[in-house]
Amino acid sequence: xxxxxxxxxxxxxxxxxxxxxxxxxxxxxxxxxxxxxxxxxxxxxxxxxxxxxxxxxxxxxxxxxxxxxxxxxxxxxxxxxxxxxxxxxxxxxxxxxxxxxxxxxxxxxxxxxxxxxxxxxxxxxxxxxxxxxxxxxxxxxxxxxxxxxxxxxxxxxxxxxxxxxxxxxxxxxxxxxxxxxxxxxxxxxxxxxxxxxxxxxx
Amino acid sequence: xxxxxxxxxxxxxxxxxxxxxxxxxxxxxxxxxxxxxxxxxxxxxxxxxxxxxxxxxxxxxxxxxxxxxx
Numbered sequence: 599x600x601x602x603x604x605x606x607x608x609x610x611x612x613x614x615x616x617x618x619x620x621x622x623x624x625x626x627x628x629x630x631x632x633x634x635x636x637x638x639x640x641x642x643x644x645x646x647x648x649x650x651x652x653x654x655x656x657x658x659x660x661x662x663x664x665x666x667x668x669x670x671x672x673x674x675x676x677x678x679x680x681x682x683x684x685x686x687x688x689x690x691x692x693x694x695x696x697x698x699x700x701x702x703x704x705x706x707x708x709x710x711x712x713x714x715x716x717x718x719x720x721x722x723x724x725x726x727x728x729x730x731x732x733x734x735x736x737x738x739x740x741x742x743x744x745x746x747x748x749x750x751x752x753x754x755x756x757x758x759x760x761x762x763x764x765x766x767x768x769x770x771x772x773x774x775x776x777x778x779x780x781x782x783x784x785x786x787x788x789x790x791x792x793x794x795x796x797x798x799x800x
Numbered sequence: 801x802x803x804x805x806x807x808x809x810x811x812x813x814x815x816x817x818x819x820x821x822x823x824x825x826x827x828x829x830x831x832x833x834x835x836x837x838x839x840x841x842x843x844x845x846x847x848x849x850x851x852x853x854x855x856x857x858x859x860x861x862x863x864x865x866x867x868x869x870x
Contacts, residue, residue: 599852612856615863640863643847643855647866705867765840772844798837 599642601777606738608727610642617705621651622732624697624707627669631655632724634717634737639746639766641727641734643773646762649704650696654721657711663687676700716741739774743767744786747795764798771799 600609614622618641625631633641635652658666667683670676677686678696689695694710712718720737727734736742746767771778787793847855 599847611852613853613860615856615860616867616869617863619869620867640859643844643859645843645859645862647863702868765836768837768840769844772841773847 599773601774603777603779606723606725608642608725610727610729612729614729614731617647617651618729618734619731620699620705621707621734622729623673624651624675625653625734626732627666627673627675628655630721632721632735632737634720634742634745635749636762636766638736638742639769641736642770644766644769646765650706650708652694652708652710654710654712654717656721657713660684660687663690670697674700678703678706716745738782739770739777740779740783741786743770743778743783743799744790744792746770747787747792747798748790750795750798764795768799 599611602608612618617637621633621637621641625633632654633651634654636644636646636648637651640646640648664683664687667677667686675697676699678698679689680686680695686695690709690711694708696706696708698704698706712721720741723738723741724735725738727736737745744767746763750761750763750767787796
């Protein structure tokens with residue numbers, strides 16, 4: 599795995615699994631997106647699976663969404679929430695919607711518009727992961743680690759230690775320790791008010 | 801031929817008879833969490849020190865056992 603910070607690029611010569619292929623097939627249909635959350639850790643080696651992949655896209659017009667909807671249908675994807683494109687677009691204005699291969703709800707893509715600044719930061723500073731069969735854009739690692747600490751459940755130290763989100767954060771931190779921008783990581787740790795959870799990374 | 805060393809119990813415990821020591825179980829939970837974090841570190845180090853092909857082949861056994869091809 600080679601991480602070029604200046605180019606914001608990770609070269610990953612990994613064997614692709616069924617989840618990777620599913621994601622590559624889906625993101626191929628999109629003009630712009632960024633993958634966030636659990637799949638980022640999994641793509642970069644975390645030893646677990648997931649039934650969904652979280653993805654952010656820039657807001658689009660109704661017409662652009664309908665064009666995408668038809669493209670997805672032609673390529674074998676369906677919306678799990680509804681079969682009606684107008685309903686799906688109305689839902690998307692409020693919350694995430696899910697897409698999956700027709701007749702196969704798992705795995706699925708949780709798809710939502712970029713609305714808050716932290717999502718916009720992810721999109722504007724995304725990292726390109728270069729694979730043998732295509733590229734996937736992921737959230738910047740520093741924000742991903744801090745946000746995973748934020749997502750972890752409230753609880754005692756003992757409870758948190760076996761929290762999936764803590765483990766995801768720790769995996770990324772340990773694999774990319776030398777390359778992470780520690781200043782940037784601390785900025786997000788402070789903004790997300792998770793300084794007390796920093797110790798779970800060490 | 802392997803012979804089992806475990807023999808079936810002749811009596812069967814009732815759920816109501818089970819003694820539960822919550823403090824003891826809490827210790828197991830804490831120990832389990834520590835061991836999970838140790839494995840995270842072990843595996844992260846493995847990812848750093850082996851080729852992408854090597855670690856991903858192993859990871860894929862897990863993922864492809866749960867996710868079928870589309």
